[in-house]
Amino acid sequence: MKQFTYVRYEVLRTIRNRRFLIFSLIFPLILFYAIAGQHRSAVTDGISFPLYFMTGMMAFGSMNAVVSSGGRIAAERQVGWTRQMRVTPLKTRTYFFAKVLTGYLMALFSIVVLALAGTSLGVRLDATQWLTMLGLILVGLLPIATMGIMLGHLVTVDSLGPALGGVTSLLSLLGGAFGPLATTGTLLTVVKLLPSYWIVQAGKTALGGSDWPTEAWIVIAVWTVVLGRITALAYRRVTARV
Amino acid sequence: MTEYAVAAVWPFYGLDVATATERPRGIELRALTKSYGDVQAVRAIDVTIAPGETLALLGPNGAGKSTTIDMMLGLTRPDSGTVTLFGSSPTDAVDAGLVGGMLQTGSLLDYLSVRELVTMVASLYPHPLKVEDVLELTGTRDFADRPTTKLSGGQTQRVRVAIALVADPELLVLDEPTAALDVEGRRDFWHSMRAVAARGKTIVFATHYLEEADAYADRIILMARGRIVADGPPTVIKAKVGGRTIRVTLPDVALADVSALPGVATAEQRGDAFTLTCLDSASSDLALRSLLGRFLAARDVEVRGAGLEEAFLNLTGEDPGDVSPGSAR
Numbered sequence A: 001m002k003q004f005t006y007v008r009y010e011v012l013r014t015i016r017n018r019r020f021l022i023f024s025l026i027f028p029l030i031l032f033y034a035i036a037g038q039h040r041s042a043v044t045d046g047i048s049f050p051l052y053f054m055t056g057m058m059a060f061g062s063m064n065a066v067v068s069s070g071g072r073i074a075a076e077r078q079v080g081w082t083r084q085m086r087v088t089p090l091k092t093r094t095y096f097f098a099k100v101l102t103g104y105l106m107a108l109f110s111i112v113v114l115a116l117a118g119t120s121l122g123v124r125l126d127a128t129q130w131l132t133m134l135g136l137i138l139v140g141l142l143p144i145a146t147m148g149i150m151l152g153h154l155v156t157v158d159s160l161g162p163a164l165g166g167v168t169s170l171l172s173l174l175g176g177a178f179g180p181l182a183t184t185g186t187l188l189t190v191v192k193l194l195p196s197y198w199i200v201q202a203g204k205t206a207l208g209g210s211d212w213p214t215e216a217w218i219v220i221a222v223w224t225v226v227l228g229r230i231t232a233l234a235y236r237r238v239t240a241r242v
Numbered sequence B: 001m002t003e004y005a006v007a008a009v010w011p012f013y014g015l016d017v018a019t020a021t022e023r024p025r026g027i028e029l030r031a032l033t034k035s036y037g038d039v040q041a042v043r044a045i046d047v048t049i050a051p052g053e054t055l056a057l058l059g060p061n062g063a064g065k066s067t068t069i070d071m072m073l074g075l076t077r078p079d080s081g082t083v084t085l086f087g088s089s090p091t092d093a094v095d096a097g098l099v100g101g102m103l104q105t106g107s108l109l110d111y112l113s114v115r116e117l118v119t120m121v122a123s124l125y126p127h128p129l130k131v132e133d134v135l136e137l138t139g140t141r142d143f144a145d146r147p148t149t150k151l152s153g154g155q156t157q158r159v160r161v162a163i164a165l166v167a168d169p170e171l172l173v174l175d176e177p178t179a180a181l182d183v184e185g186r187r188d189f190w191h192s193m194r195a196v197a198a199r200g201k202t203i204v205f206a207t208h209y210l211e212e213a214d215a216y217a218d219r220i221i222l223m224a225r226g227r228i229v230a231d232g233p234p235t236v237i238k239a240k241v242g243g244r245t246i247r248v249t250l251p252d253v254a255l256a257d258v259s260a261l262p263g264v265a266t267a268e269q270r271g272d273a274f275t276l277t278c279l280d281s282a283s284s285d286l287a288l289r290s291l292l293g294r295f296l297a298a299r300d301v302e303v304r305g306a307g308l309e310e311a312f313l314n315l316t317g318e319d320p321g322d323v324s325p326g327s328a329r
Helices: A002-016 A019-036 A049-078 A081-086 A092-120 A127-140 A142-154 A157-175 A185-191 A195-208 A214-241 B065-072 B090-095 B114-122 B131-137 B153-165 B183-198 B210-216 B234-241 B255-259 B281-294 B308-316
Strands: B027-036 B039-049 B054-058 B080-085 B099-102 B171-175 B202-207 B219-224 B227-232 B244-249 B266-270 B273-278 B299-305
Touching: A002 A092, A002 B114, A019 A049, A019 A092, A049 A081, A049 A092, A049 A127, A049 A142, A049 A157, A049 A195, A081 A092, A092 A127, A092 A142, A127 A142, A127 A195, A142 A157, A142 A195, A142 A214, A157 A195, A195 A214, B027 B065, B039 B065, B039 B080, B039 B227, B054 B065, B054 B210, B065 B080, B065 B171, B065 B202, B080 B090, B090 B099, B099 B153, B114 B131, B114 B153, B131 B153, B153 B171, B153 B183, B183 B202, B183 B210, B202 B210, B210 B234, B219 B234, B227 B234, B244 B281, B255 B266, B255 B273, B273 B281, B281 B299
Parallel strands: B054 B202, B054 B219, B099 B171, B171 B202
Antiparallel strands: B027 B039, B027 B080, B219 B227, B244 B273, B244 B299, B266 B273
16 A cells, blocks of 8 residues: 555656657657548558557557656666665565556556547457457567666666667567568568567457467567566666665 | 663664564664775774764765765665664665665655655655654745745755655664755754654764764764774864864963963963964864963964864874875865
């Protein structure tokens, strides 16, 4: 219950930070209407373009949401707040958990708004399909959230904005969030190794009724574990120095 | 000293980290050592602090005060030696909510009001004080609804005090708490600290102001270059470092007459030259007035105040030129 108060204020802080909404919600929403609105009846990668692009924008927006939440650790570290928190009973994992949870809540918000936007452009899925898509996106975000915390420990505040924005934009682009980069060939093989590819594929998977292939689960798991290890090392290095 | 008696009445002790039958043990630093590269920040210091004591760590910059405090709070791992807080390791004591810390650097968390921030921090502790009471005590209630980013320096400092106090810790550690404050801010700050000390809490603060240590501590530990060079009640420490020296040439005057002047602690004679020591500036002013009034032939008067740095060097017997690289920062 006590930890809940802490998390509640974390969420409140994030909502009040309007800048946070620009890349996680407003930007994807504008792109969605601007681009999908003009190609409502097109078919991409075997599914309707609005569905494909809606999922792509969900991936882009939600990735920005979870990555920047973790990334804000850098700012709190710089102003000395992290040190102050280490003199309280707050557990390090609770601190990180609050950051991840906040990122996920913001991601969820942006996913729901984009789903409504998709519906307004004729995207129709039944309840199971919506939930499958949502579930897969949330799982796919795990390595991205971890990466946010990792960058929060490796990068200074000044370069954090470009670092986070650059990484999520690149992952979104390569993963096909703005349109499929490749449907066959070597590039596809490479792209399939990225977590962002599988987040974007969540829409198609949901529609097809089939689960993610085993490959997807492995890619997400490996990225999460590897980034998690690096994060743990970065955390140890940062706290040992002070 | 009365603070030792406070150990007998210890309301919250032992709830989390020790059994009720155990006696409160206060704070113990044993052979605590820490180096950063070639610089020996803290060199094997031993300190025992009784529960309820208000202790000042006094010393110039680079004396090792902040490093000592960081080790007490578990923020820095000592190279060797141990810290024990109420019978536990610093980390365990911090986890049990027994410790409140106000660090030297650090601003407040943004996108929250003052009240929200204090409430957020209070929620982390097992037995926090009432948020409204803390706002009242620290004089932050007037701007409690203002965002933490829209405060003056003095207001920010008060909020940091509130954050440290709301935990209702047994030990409050403050690293140069008044460095950013003006005279009035300092007075207000110590006013709220007195209220804390009156509740039997242990307070350890670092400062490089002798006056501050003298006015608010029961005991002063003088640090220089990572070592403890003096440890005792403020009156004793003050005499050691806060003194003034008067040199004067007085023809045909007896030493006894000079020693008897008001404000003079000791007097030495070498021919016509006298060296008088006084415990503080008020005493030296007094001594000087009567000296010049009574001995009209006095000439070549020289008054020297021992600065903290110089006083430390005198105490440690080190030559000012013998400063090792980095230690004088």
